[in-house]
Amino acid sequence: MPIIQDEICNKVISLEETLEYFSSIDISDHDELLGGAPTLRALANNRTFLARLIAEELKHVDSLQKGNQYSAQVFALGESRNFFMRANFWPAAHDSMFQASGAKPFFYDVPHDHNFDFLTVGYYGPGYLSDFYEYNFDDVVGYVGEVINLRYIGREALSQGRTMLYRASVDIHNQLPPESFSISINVMTNFPEQIAGVNQYMLDLPSGMITSLGNRASLPLLCEVAAEIGDEECIDVLDYLRATHPSPRGRVAAYAALARLRRGEAHHIWADAVSDPEKHVSVQARIRLARLEGDPAIT
Numbered sequence: 001m002p003i004i005q006d007e008i009c010n011k012v013i014s015l016e017e018t019l020e021y022f023s024s025i026d027i028s029d030h031d032e033l034l035g036g037a038p039t040l041r042a043l044a045n046n047r048t049f050l051a052r053l054i055a056e057e058l059k060h061v062d063s064l065q066k067g068n069q070y071s072a073q074v075f076a077l078g079e080s081r082n083f084f085m086r087a088n089f090w091p092a093a094h095d096s097m098f099q100a101s102g103a104k105p106f107f108y109d110v111p112h113d114h115n116f117d118f119l120t121v122g123y124y125g126p127g128y129l130s131d132f133y134e135y136n137f138d139d140v141v142g143y144v145g146e147v148i149n150l151r152y153i154g155r156e157a158l159s160q161g162r163t164m165l166y167r168a169s170v171d172i173h174n175q176l177p178p179e180s181f182s183i184s185i186n187v188m189t190n191f192p193e194q195i196a197g198v199n200q201y202m203l204d205l206p207s208g209m210i211t212s213l214g215n216r217a218s219l220p221l222l223c224e225v226a227a228e229i230g231d232e233e234c235i236d237v238l239d240y241l242r243a244t245h246p247s248p249r250g251r252v253a254a255y256a257a258l259a260r261l262r263r264g265e266a267h268h269i270w271a272d273a274v275s276d277p278e279k280h281v282s283v284q285a286r287i288r289l290a291r292l293e294g295d296p297a298i299t
Contacts, residue, residue, distance in 0.1 A: 001132045001153040002164040002171050003034060009041040009161070015053075015077060015085075018043045023080040027189050030167070033119055036187065037163040040121045044161055044185060050087060050123065053077070073106050083190050090128040090182040098177065111174040111205050112214060115198040118166050118188040120158060125182030127158035130173035133205075137169040141283045142199040142249070143210065150208045158184050169198060174205060197247040199280075213249070220253040227257035235261055242273070248280035255285070267292050 021039045025032040043049070054075070077085040091098040091106065103109055113135070132153040140148050150172065157178065158164060166173075168189075200214035223241075226234040235258065242254035255273045259266040270292065273285035 001134065001156075002166045002173075004156065005034075005037045005163045006161070007038070007041075009038050009045065011038070011042040012045040013039065013042040014046065015043060015049050019078050019080055019085065022083055022085075022187055027081075027083045027187075028191065030117065030165070033117055033187070033189070034165045036119060037121075037165070040119055040163055040185065040187060041161055044121045044123050050075075050183070050185075077185070079190070084188050086186050086188065087123065088184045088186060090125070090178050090184065092180050092182075093177045095181055103177070106175075106177075108175050108177055111172060111203040113169060113172045113201050113203075114166055115168055115195060115200040115215065116189045116191070117168045118186050119163060120166065120184050120186045121163045122158040122160045123183040123185045124160065126179045127160065127162070127182050127184070128178045129155060129157050129176040131155050131176070131205075133172040133174075134170055135172060140199075140201075140210075142201070142213070142280045143252075143284050143287075144212060146210045147208045148201075148203070148210065150203070150205070158182070168194070172201075172203065197249070199249060215249070217247075217249070219245075219247070219250045223250075223253035223257040227260040230257070230261050242269075248276070248278040251276065251278075251281050252284055255281070256288075259288070 018039055022036055025036060027033060057075075073089050075087040075089065077087060079085065089106075098106070111131075111133075132155070133150045134153055135148055135150055140146065156164075196215060196217045196219075198215075201210050202212040202214055203209065204211050223238065226238060230238070238254045238258040238261070242251050242258060245251050245254060251273075255269060259269045262269065267289065270285045270288045274282050274289070276282045276285065
């Protein structure tokens with residue numbers, strides 16, 4: 001479960017002071033990030049800064065939240081080296097924006113982990129609910145259809161002033177609508193190699209099955225495109241990537257594309273992948289080989 005802190009804080013600071021503080025610490029260190037909880041609570045005590053920012057955005061509607069790569073639920077607050085800040089809006093089930101859009105745009109009932117740490121505080125309202133689970137990342141191969149061991153921890157709300165530190169590749173939550181409209185403020189660590197290279201999982205809770213990988217990574221899709229329309233040059237590049245790419249997921253994607261482009265050599269290609277040192281590659285290679293050999297136990 002995320003590390004929860006409910007200590008009372010009476011201090012009030014600005015967004016600029018908050019950004020300056022988190023810029024001054026080692027954001028990659030769990031203890032230092034958690035040590036920023038009082039600072040984030042002090043920002044949450046500032047009851048006017050967010051309304052002022054929203055008013056300014058509305059004055060320039062043609063460029064509203066320009067550069068924000070997330071959905072309309074997210075309001076960008078600023079960034080610095082290796083982190084950024086955002087506000088998240090959480091409508092209740094009876095709110096008009098929920099009624100119009102449904103649950104999915106707000107990531108309700110989409111159980112998932114995170115491949116980055118982040119510190120969050122309840123800013124407004126009773127707070128969205130989460131059913132929390134934990135898992136052992138090192139026990140997971142990381143492919144769609146794999147069933148992982150989930151341990152249910154409990155349900156909590158991100159109430160006003162409460163802080164939570166979500167731990168990368170440990171904490172899983174299933175978010176549920178709050179009783180009434182709520183807002184949270186997040187400090188998100190941002191290390192591109194971690195976000196692209198460490199698997200993030202979307203899950204089916206009843207079965208514990210991985211339903212999809214959530215990484216913001218373009219390589220797997222580009223490999224699939226290469227498998228559809230690729231030429232000999234693509235084959236050469238894929239052959240290089242499957243042997244050298246630092247991300248296991250990237251190597252699997254390159255192996256899969258190469259096996260599609262060279263169907264007659266698919267068995268040899270996947271047999272070669274079995275020797276990869278990462279189980280994310282080697283286990284999936286054995287599964288592909290079993291399929292090619294018609295093993296009825298593999299679907």
